[in-house]
Amino acid sequence: MPPMFRQQFKNTEHAANLFALKELGNIYTRIGNPTTHVLESRVSLLEGGHPLAAVATASGTSAIFYSIINLAQAGDNIVSSNKLYGGTYTQFNDILPTLGITVRFVDMNDPENIRAAVDDKTRAVFCESVSNPALEICDLEAISKVAHDYNMPLIVDSTFSTPYLTKCFDFGADIIVTSLTKWLGGHGTGVGGMCIEKGTSQGNPPSSFRLGYLLPFCLQYLY
Numbered sequence: 509m510p511p512m513f514r515q516q517f518k519n520t521e522h523a524a525n526l527f528a529l530k531e532l533g534n535i536y537t538r539i540g541n542p543t544t545h546v547l548e549s550r551v552s553l554l555e556g557g558h559p560l561a562a563v564a565t566a567s568g569t570s571a572i573f574y575s576i577i578n579l580a581q582a583g584d585n586i587v588s589s590n591k592l593y594g595g596t597y598t599q600f601n602d603i604l605p606t607l608g609i610t611v612r613f614v615d616m617n618d619p620e621n622i623r624a625a626v627d628d629k630t631r632a633v634f635c636e637s638v639s640n641p642a643l644e645i646c647d648l649e650a651i652s653k654v655a656h657d658y659n660m661p662l663i664v665d666s667t668f669s670t671p672y673l674t675k676c677f678d679f680g681a682d683i684i685v686t687s688l689t690k691w692l693g694g695h696g697t698g699v700g701g702m703c704i705e706k707g708t709s710q711g712n713p714p715s716s717f718r719l720g721y722l723l724p725f726c727l728q729y730l731y
């Protein structure tokens with residue numbers, strides 16, 4: 509059972525120091541929450557990541573959205589596998605374009621297909637380690653090699669494989685997104701998601717810089 513904390517500033521000086529990042533601690537639950545932090549650090553460690561390099565979200569769908577909007581902006585595009593969970597397909601095909609971010613779908617069974625879709629506005633490559641519902645297994649090493657040839661981060665949705673079966677970072681993923689709602693949650697009783705960053709700084713600007721906006725709780729420890 510993770511610890512439950514009641515936020516308490518000892519005094520106004522303590523609060524001022526926390527807000528000025530002069531002192532480490534919990535400031536505001538949206539920025540950092542010790543209970544959520546336990547979940548983040550445990551899942552990140554399971555994935556082989558740094559205990560401070562993850563951010564939990566309200567759903568897997570949110571985690572995917574966060575990972576994209578922290579790398580791409582209007583006018584940019586991403587290259588995605590065409591074998592996706594239906595909700596992710598809708599997000600990529602129908603919702604991201606309304607923000608000016610387009611998604612180019614390719615068959616990643618041949619990772620060379622990625623090259624034909626990349627241009628100077630491509631910000632990331634996205635795939636599911638094991639796709640839902642087709643259950644196709646991505647060759648992460650080959651896909652990441654192509655992504656890295658273009659200095660782009662590979663975002664892998666590891667929902668179906670979970671870190672128990674596949675450590676996606678070991679096979680070239682730079683960012684892992686996952687739905688905690690499925691096997692990681694285990695009981696189908698809660699909705700949640702997570703973005704975990706390896707910190708390999710692919711991309712321009714490096715993904716670690718952009719995802720850093722998502723990780724203020726971590727940043728107060730790292731800087």
Ligand SMILES: Cc1ncc(COP(=O)(O)O)c(C=O)c1O
Nearest residue numbers: 567568569593640667687689700
């Ligand atoms: C592979 C995959 N990714 C993401 C999601 C979305 O997760 P959530 O339902 O937690 O938003 C699902 C949901 O089924 C999924 O199967």
